[in-house]
Amino acid sequence: MFLTGTAILGLAASQVQGQSAPDPDAPPVSTAPDAAPQDDQLPTTTLKVNVNLVSLYFSVRDKHNGLVSTLTREDCTILEDKTPQTIKNWTAEADQPLTLGILLDTSGSQQNVLPLEQETGSAFLKRVLRSKDEAFLVSFDVDVDLLSDYTSSASQLSKAMNKAEINTAGGNGAGGAPGIGQGPVPTHGAPKGTLLYDAVYLAANDKMRSENGRKAMILLTDGGDQGSSKKLADAIEAAQKANAIVYVLLIADRGFYGGISFGYNGPAEMKRLAEQTGGRMIDVGNNGPKMEAAFKQIEDELRTQYVASYTPVNAKLDGTYRKLDIQCKGDGLKVQSRKGYYAIAPND
Template identity: 25%
Template sequence: MHLNREKNFLPALTIVALALFFLGATLLTPDTSAQKIKQLPPPPPAPRYRPKPTPTPAPIEYDVVRVTSNLVVVPVSVTDAQGQPVRDLKPADFRIEEDGRQQEIAQLGDPEQVPLDIAILVDVSGSVVARFDFEQEAASRFLERVLKPEDRATVFAIDETPRLIQQLTSAANASRSLMSIKPSNSYTAFFDSVVAATNYLDRNSSNGRRRIIVVISDGDDTARILTVSRAKPDVIGMDAQLQLIQNAQLDILHDIQRAEVTFYSINPSGQTMRLNVRTARSETGMERLAAATGGAAFVPAHETDLTNIFNRIASEIRTQYLLQYYSNNQSGSQAFRRIAVTTPGHSELRVRAREGYYPKAK
């Protein structure tokens, strides 16, 4: 009987052992799988997307626009036999030549549509003390009459050195600055003052504005003559003084023409300036500057004429024709180009315009 128990127990034990074996295998399987996964090498990184480089497009062939229009604007004053402005002319009434070649007029500009920059130069030397107050008042009224809100004026004193009294500003401000000037009884640096005003306008006035200088002076540059006489007292006789004046006038003319400035002068000395060779030569020089730039030189017989002269200048500025043409000169030269403006068929009219211009560098 004991033997039968052992026989019955052995199969049962075997079954239990097998059950435990399979149960242990089942429980160990996840750990073993995890261990195997941990032991595997890491997968290679996923390939990164690298877009193909976009080829650089060829540059677009734009048309290059250069300022090579060669547009020339010429202020022209036309008066009748009585000196009154003539205002009803058409482009066909004018003929304009550049270096002898006829140019086609593109249009006549309206002077009212082009803003002004005016430099007033007032002589404060001893030669004008007696008339100084009257000159100031006349010049002040001129500014208030001729300048519009879009226009500007600058004021210089012709002293022993040039003095900028007022930078470009409105008529009211320029007039106040002008009236604040006091005479100095000093020498007159006429040439240096005109050059200073010309350079100032050239630097501070844009190409779209008309540039005008109005000088109230006898034009006698005593400061420069004094400087030379101190340096070379043995060679500054009258002939040397006249040559000095002539050379200075040529230098000024070059500067004014390059800056495209119109020059007006009023000599308050009257006809007495003809009594002195040097002052007469100085007046001739101012007349030359005016003629070359399309302006005018006035010598009033009486100081009371100053107001009328200023009124004439104001009227002329506002009634000028602005001839515009495209130069057909393609040489590229920067040399001075001569201009001639006429009114064929109207021989009774007087035409004033600048003698020429220096082309702008391209």
Template identity: 30%
Template sequence: MKRILGLLLFISFFAAFAVSVSAQSRARRVGDSPAPPAPTGSSAPTSPRPPVLGGANGTANSQQPGRTATANGPEEVEAGDVIKVNTTLVTLPVSVMDRDGRYIPNLRKEDFRLWENGVEQQVAFFSSVDKPFSVVLMIDTSGSTRFRLEDIQDAAIAFTNQLRTDDRVMIVSFDDQVRVLSEFTSDRGRLRDAIRRTRPGNGTKLYDAVDMVMNQQLNNVSGRKAIVLFTDGVDTTSRHASYASNVRDAEELDALIYPVQYDTYKDMSGGNGGGGWPGSGRVPTSPVGVLIQILGGISGGRGPISTGSGGPGTSRHEYEVANRYLHELAEKTGARGYQADSSQNLSYAFGNVAEELRRQYSLGYYPQRPAQAGERRQVKVRVNQPNLAVRTRDSYVFNPSGSVQDTAQKTAPVLQRKFAEGNLNHATNR
């Protein structure tokens, strides 16, 4: 009998021990109990959670639980729960001018306000006008430019000489091939020699060249950057990229694109090209005239478009497409386009681009609401001073991979998008 009682006691003790171990091995639950007291120097440290970035108007490093309790009771917190921190910085190049077109220096971060999709954002990054630029100078050397190549070379060299000594320039030429004649450098002698090496070729891989610069040359460049595109805008031989793909990539580009368009229509069409510029009998020679033609074609259209005589790159329709293409690249990235129908206008255009690059600000913010891949966001920037005009892009398309790794943060395209003075974020503070 004693043996039986001893065996029963042993079994009871073992069962109680097993129940205790099982209870201790269950997952911990987050309940509504009060928070534990703050740890002291003698208590064991708790495992801290990663910081959570708050909204633009909130606290940057507020601590929040990984999950919230449900109405049915506390929720289990599994091992390995992770809080992800969104570090996507959206950057915008911004130009500020008075009513006479003079650039305004010495503005501070506190002078700017910006909104995304109507919600005001906190300016988290600010760079003044004295920061250096990286500029890709793209020169069209196709057959259509053979009559003006020397003027183009002279104007391009003058442009590089107007930049600041710490600005870096890359020289790219394109015809039926795309050539990098000089990597990024601030050596004006090397840049001059590279420009003088340009020679006219056959065909025009304009779309392929722009695609290469946007997606291969600028994607590893941090800081302020721009493309100055010297061309008539006519593409004849691109195989990999298109008008549409260039514009789409420009919307995700965190760089400005300044087209400087020179007129080769008369040269290529043998005088009037079978009727001249669409709807007018001749090519407009003033920037205002070209802008009116572009805006007229975009807003209302002209009905059927007749074409001139000649092969690829000689018809009126191709030059009309060229105008729209260059206008869109500038407008999508927040830049401006220039017409260069004479040597004087060519120098004027380059001088204006150089001046604007020297006087731009850069603003950055972390969107309060995370964007989805391919999502378009509307952007508005204002200055807290009267009678000043602000020009920047008015929207961007979010690219989750980013185009630049800058200080370990992904930089979304901003703005690569839209820089035509008419339809952009070009607002005057009153």
């Protein structure tokens, strides 16, 4: 554990999970009762309750790239590690509450595109947020800071987004213990770079993992990371454990790089981050209409999703990663879903 704030938040999350009903969207956890002590007065038979569930949120597009909203459970098959699973619950989700995390890149490379991000991001929030939804806003540069905690108020989020500033030197008013909303994430050596992977890791682990229902993170970034303590694989794992879909709007000011890539492999890594969690990377450059169209695509996908739940044939809660594949009948149908999950034991 590399963040003092994370340790505190992680403890609080485990306490909440221990006191509330199991989250159907989390990786499967056992709710079977502990073995009772031997007693001649007790019945000789024991009832075991097994409600281990894996829930998958996914969208389906046809060969013309249009969203498909009329499928039934008979149309789709779920494979876990290539083994077919029996779908227990199936719903076409249109109005289930939505939990959003907006992650805003405020590093030096975004100097010329930040106003565009603020304008289109605010408009998106005003369109998509309903009274039963909630969202938070995080900025990341040499620090990772919580600009607005969970709220259903699009105007409050917009105000926070419009106050975001480019930060290249590690001050910018941050202070307190490291972690989201508690000051800068510690880096090795002098403050530098863009803590993108740390931001995704923290948002998933500290803010989204204990939430229920549909969860999505939207990153507005050029995809470059420098100085994070966490790796890309850590960010993907944290998002998968939180059952959070990651969308990346790749917003790159090409002029900032002077036309030279110089080891910049942001697009490939952002595509992997998005696809492994069931989202997409959309390259919008620094084009306002493209960015608006991308936000509209995300909005449509989040409002046109299926959720399918099943009890895994492999009931072991050993923390291992299980590969997932969803196949749906139809001419040229493409399924967009997370690629796997971790079979986490209780209180892990």
